[in-house]
Amino acid sequence: GDSVTQMEGPVTLSEEAFLTINCTYTATGYPSLFWYVQYPGEGLQLLLKATKADDKGSNKGFEATYRKETTSFHLEKGSVQVSDSAVYFCALTQGGSEKLVFGKGTKLTVNP
Amino acid sequence: GAVVSQHPSWVICKSGTSVKIECRSLDFQATTMFWYRQFPKQSLMLMATSNEGSKATYEQGVEKDKFLINHASLTLSTLTVTSAHPEDSSFYICSAGEGSSSYNAEAFFGQGTRLTVV
Numbered sequence: 001g002d003s004v005t006q007m008e009g010p011v012t013l014s015e016e017a018f019l020t021i022n023c024t025y026t027a028t029g030y031p032s033l034f035w036y037v038q039y040p041g042e043g044l045q046l047l048l049k050a051t052k053a054d055d056k057g058s059n060k061g062f063e064a065t066y067r068k069e070t071t072s073f074h075l076e077k078g079s080v081q082v083s084d085s086a087v088y089f090c091a092l093t094q095g096g097s098e099k100l101v102f103g104k105g106t107k108l109t110v111n112p
Numbered sequence: 113g114a115v116v117s118q119h120p121s122w123v124i125c126k127s128g129t130s131v132k133i134e135c136r137s138l139d140f141q142a143t144t145m146f147w148y149r150q151f152p153k154q155s156l157m158l159m160a161t162s163n164e165g166s167k168a169t170y171e172q173g174v175e176k177d178k179f180l181i182n183h184a185s186l187t188l189s190t191l192t193v194t195s196a197h198p199e200d201s202s203f204y205i206c207s208a209g210e211g212s213s214s215y216n217a218e219a220f221f222g223q224g225t226r227l228t229v230v
Contacts, residue, residue, distance in 0.1 A: 042223060045221070099161065100207070102155045104154060
């Protein structure tokens with residue numbers, strides 16, 4: 001079945017550092033890909049998405065590019081802030097289904 | 113954007129009692145709602161998918177009689193944890209889809225319910 005693999009955390013960075021969280025997927029067909037963020041004590045929020053190969057999703061300085069050839073959707077940010085500390089989940093949906101398949105999540109801590 | 117409201121946001125109950133969690137779509141009709149459980153330091157695990165007016169579809173390993181799901185209207189789904197035990201303590205999250213056949217369909221999440229069974 002479909003699956004998502006994320007780099008294991010936790011990840012600890014200093015403010016203004018460059019962030020990469022790796023995400024690869026296994027799926028038949030052409031899934032849509034998502035990054036969700038869960039801030040401490042809150043529910044999941046959609047951070048960005050991409051629906052076809054070579055699409056780039058971006059939001060709040062975060063970016064991820066849908067790479068079909070490497071089945072990847074790595075999350076990047078050029079300069080992280082303390083407020084970016086959260087758990088980040090990579091996910092996919094298949095075709096017209098709204099059923100999400102999640103990775104295990106990567107906890108990011110950004111220190112001042 | 114679409115709003116999904118989950119209530120309560122946290123609840124503490126005694127072992128052996130039942131707890132009901134509500135999930136409402138506030139500004140759209142949700143043909144399909146999903147219930148997830150999040151264990152500490154783990155990902156969200158899909159428990160069941162509920163469709164309005166029909167029985168929920170449970171994922172493998174999820175006890176149907178313990179986690180009762182009712183999707184009585186296009187804006188409301190409820191999850192009842194029956195005869196709760198401490199091992200049921202977890203973070204429960206619902207999400208709702210607009211039921212579109214669009215390839216770009218995305219789910220909207222409630223804020224989650226922290227259940228603690230003592």
